[in-house]
Amino acid sequence: MTMDNRYSDGAQFLKDVTVKIENRLDEIRQDLDEGKKEIENMHEYYWENYTEMDQYGYEEYDNRQALLQQTNANTEKLKQKHRFEKMKDSPFFGRVDFIFEGEYDPEPFYIGIGNFAERTGMTPLIYDWRAPVSGLFYDYDKGPASYEAPAGTIAGEISSKWQYKIRDGKMIYAFESDTKIDDEILKQELGNNGDVKLKNIVRTIQKEQNAIIRNTEDKILVIQGGAGSGKTSIALHRIAYLLYHDWKNLKSSNVLILSPNSVFADYISHILPELGEENIQEMSFDLFAYRELKDTAADCEDKYDHLERIMKFPSDREKERFRMKQSEDFVGLIEGFLATLEDRLIDFKEISFRGMKMSEEELIRMFYFKFQDTPLLARMNAVKDYFIDAYETLKGSDISDDDRELLNSKFDSMYVTKDIYTIYNWMLEDYGYDQLSDVPYERRKIQYEDVYPVLYLKYRLLGKSSQKNIKHLVIDEMQDYSYMQYVILENLFQCRMTILGDYAQTLDTKQQDVLKFLPKIFGKDIRKVILNKSYRNTYEIAQYAAQISGITGLELLERHGRPVDVRKFDTEDEMLDAIVSNVNFGKDGYETGAVITMTEDEAYDLYRLLKKRGVDAAYVDRDSSAFKRGLTVTTFYLAKGLEFDQVFTIRGAKENPLADQAEYISATRALQELYVYETGSDSKA
Numbered sequence: 292m293t294m295d296n297r298y299s300d301g302a303q304f305l306k307d308v309t310v311k312i313e314n315r316l317d318e319i320r321q322d323l324d325e326g327k328k329e330i331e332n333m334h335e336y337y338w339e340n341y342t343e344m345d346q347y348g349y350e351e352y353d354n355r356q357a358l359l360q361q362t363n364a365n366t367e368k369l370k371q372k373h374r375f376e377k378m379k380d381s382p383f384f385g386r387v388d389f390i391f392e393g394e395y396d397p398e399p400f401y402i403g404i405g406n407f408a409e410r411t412g413m414t415p416l417i418y419d420w421r422a423p424v425s426g427l428f429y430d431y432d433k434g435p436a437s438y439e440a441p442a443g444t445i446a447g448e449i450s451s452k453w454q455y456k457i458r459d460g461k462m463i464y465a466f467e468s469d470t471k472i473d474d475e476i477l478k479q480e481l482g483n484n485g486d487v488k489l490k491n492i493v494r495t496i497q498k499e500q501n502a503i504i505r506n507t508e509d510k511i512l513v514i515q516g517g518a519g520s521g522k523t524s525i526a527l528h529r530i531a532y533l534l535y536h537d538w539k540n541l542k543s544s545n546v547l548i549l550s551p552n553s554v555f556a557d558y559i560s561h562i563l564p565e566l567g568e569e570n571i572q573e574m575s576f577d578l579f580a581y582r583e584l585k586d587t588a589a590d591c592e593d594k595y596d597h598l599e600r601i602m603k604f605p606s607d608r609e610k611e612r613f614r615m616k617q618s619e620d621f622v623g624l625i626e627g628f629l630a631t632l633e634d635r636l637i638d639f640k641e642i643s644f645r646g647m648k649m650s651e652e653e654l655i656r657m658f659y660f661k662f663q664d665t666p667l668l669a670r671m672n673a674v675k676d677y678f679i680d681a682y683e684t685l686k687g688s689d690i691s692d693d694d695r696e697l698l699n700s701k702f703d704s705m706y707v708t709k710d711i712y713t714i715y716n717w718m719l720e721d722y723g724y725d726q727l728s729d730v731p732y733e734r735r736k737i738q739y740e741d742v743y744p745v746l747y748l749k750y751r752l753l754g755k756s757s758q759k760n761i762k763h764l765v766i767d768e769m770q771d772y773s774y775m776q777y778v779i780l781e782n783l784f785q786c787r788m789t790i791l792g793d794y795a796q797t798l799d800t801k802q803q804d805v806l807k808f809l810p811k812i813f814g815k816d817i818r819k820v821i822l823n824k825s826y827r828n829t830y831e832i833a834q835y836a837a838q839i840s841g842i843t844g845l846e847l848l849e850r851h852g853r854p855v856d857v858r859k860f861d862t863e864d865e866m867l868d869a870i871v872s873n874v875n876f877g878k879d880g881y882e883t884g885a886v887i888t889m890t891e892d893e894a895y896d897l898y899r900l901l902k903k904r905g906v907d908a909a910y911v912d913r914d915s916s917a918f919k920r921g922l923t924v925t926t927f928y929l930a931k932g933l934e935f936d937q938v939f940t941i942r943g944a945k946e947n948p949l950a951d952q953a954e955y956i957s958a959t960r961a962l963q964e965l966y967v968y969e970t971g972s973d974s975k976a
């Protein structure tokens with residue numbers, strides 16, 4: 292067959308399938324209209340008749356159920372409508388012609404962002420990229436191939452593979468794919484200008500990425516990958532894949548992403564809806580900790596307070612103490628402290644209540660033996676419940692609320708304190724650390740180094756609030772979580788996890804290899820995957836970044852661009868001039884750019900100066916929830932995980948202990964152009 296013939300096949304198929312999609316859309320719209328009317332009728336019927344409905348409420352109940360069913364059916368239809376509308380624009384992007392073993396003629400399988408059949412239950416005309424057969428498209432070139440179907444392995448041969456680009460229902464191109472073309476298409480996708488949202492990559496998922504996306508065996512999958520290797524993209528596609536395959540069990544509300552901040556959360560929020568799935572919950576661990584500690588202190592520092600401080604006032608002692616407090620050794624210290632805490636925390640006093648007594652010895656026996664597995668601060672409650680049970684059995688009646696209150700306070704008063712903050716201070720004192728300031732609740736602000744140790748202590752003393760609803764946890768930027776944080780996470784979440792990150796992009800002054808300690812915490816359920824190919828940056832930028840980080844062995848895509856512009860200016864004015872003259876947005880220019888500094892103050896100053904020069908820039912700080920098209924001014928730690936067409940990295944003071952990581956993280960944010968600027972004589976040489 293000639294190329295033209297094949298092209299016309301795809302084009303003909305596009306015509307046919309477009310008509311069919313339109314037909315289905317018409318039907319769905321009609322169904323939706325009828326459904327809406329049905330709901331209105333039900334409401335009307337209800338309001339007209341509810342006074343006469345039977346006294347037991349059966350009819351009312353039936354009515355409500357019917358209404359609920361109809362509403363659910365409508366929601367389902369609405370989702371379908373959205374999917375097909377999207378598919379009408381671009382129904383498919385790939386095709387595999389597969390000759391099943393024992394047969395002669397190839398069967399074409401068209402692949403798109405969702406399944407499409409003429410009618411529900413009929414053989415699909417287009418297959419969802421997550422369907423078993425679509426695996427062929429990502430995993431094989433021409434030749435023998437197989438895929439895993441529910442019935443087992445299906446083997447055969449791929450006679451050809453096609454790549455399509457369709458926009459607004461029109462065929463832009465159709466290529467029979469081979470390695471060279473695939474690479475060209477990938478480069479073209481990557482060469483397109485950056486967006487303010489991370490894009491889906493279904494058209495060009497690479498084989499090694501696909502293996503991760505389609506992995507269902509491993510309970511905990513840990514992905515170490517260099518900057519721009521597609522980790523975040525893959526994690527989100529994996530979630531989409533799991534939602535599709537495990538739809539009975541896993542709903543989008545069962546998935547939680549632990550993300551570094553709101554800008555990042557917004558940045559990744561489009562992929563799942565683009566793929567026809569609902570968006571998922573995300574939260575920063577710091578916010579979670581802060582909420583959990585609300586009853587312990589009025590305020591807690593977050594990671595960014597800590598970072599700003601170590602950059603402004605670098606102190607080796609503080610760095611060391613911080614590291615120690617997040618370490619395995621410190622978990623050990625807390626455990627050691629807990630082992631001796633019982634004696635110190637309780638002052639046993641005989642209980643007597645309306646003629647019933649519990650002696651000190653009895654209390655001790657209960658406390659140390661009967662309820663020894665209950666967390667310490669919840670244990671007296673267990674003893675009290677036991678006491679109340681015995682009392683009620685004896686009297687043959689329930690105890691009054693007032694009496695229960697009275698007993699609560701009697702039992703509680705045996706604790707010397709129940710304040711976690713105070714108990715934590717005892718521990719700091721025991722081990723020779725400075726204590727937290729002894730102030731009333733309203734004035735308490737827990738420093739970042741103590742936030743997670745206090746949270747750990749709290750869970751050990753009160754029990755944890757297990758997050759049962761979450762069945763899959765995604766942890767992005769895994770290198771930024773400490774041993775202590777992982778121990779807490781392991782306690783809170785017993786579910787499947789996708790953990791991803793890059794040790795080179797650490798926000799600590801020293802790299803930590805979380806891959807080393809994760810197995811200690813999560814046991815043998817862990818599987819580790821390493822990604823070595825970088826997709827984001829041009830060759831020139833990736834090489835520059837590799838040279839500053841000293842990382843070797845990263846495979847780079849041969850997508851070329853401008854050389855990196857590294858310059859030192861005598862004055863800030865000259866540097867600003869250079870930024871202004873290189874910024875390139877607008878009709879023929881780029882979509883996104885960033886001026887990235889080390890500290891918040893530096894970012895804010897530059898933002899103001901750029902504004903003064905009439906540059907339309909936006910300032911992104913830790914409270915921001917999105918970044919926009921055009922120029923953004925921000926810090927390296929907030930730019931983490933994001934990408935921009937143009938990046939202006941502004942080197943900070945050379946004493947800044949995070950200078951190297953900052954430069955690496957900033958440089959690897961650039962898609963097309965990178966400028967590394969500094970000013971003055973006191974800057975980094």
Ligand SMILES: Nc1ncnc2c1ncn2[C@@H]1O[C@H](COP(=O)(O)OP(=O)(O)OP(=O)(O)O)[C@@H](O)[C@H]1O
Binds near residue numbers: 489520
């Ligand atoms: N297979 C692919 N096809 C097309 N684009 C891809 C592919 N894999 C990755 N990319 C693109 O590469 C860029 C980097 O991806 P992503 O942000 O997921 O990487 P990352 O490993 O999380 O990066 P970092 O750690 O540096 O933040 C994105 O623009 C993404 O769309």
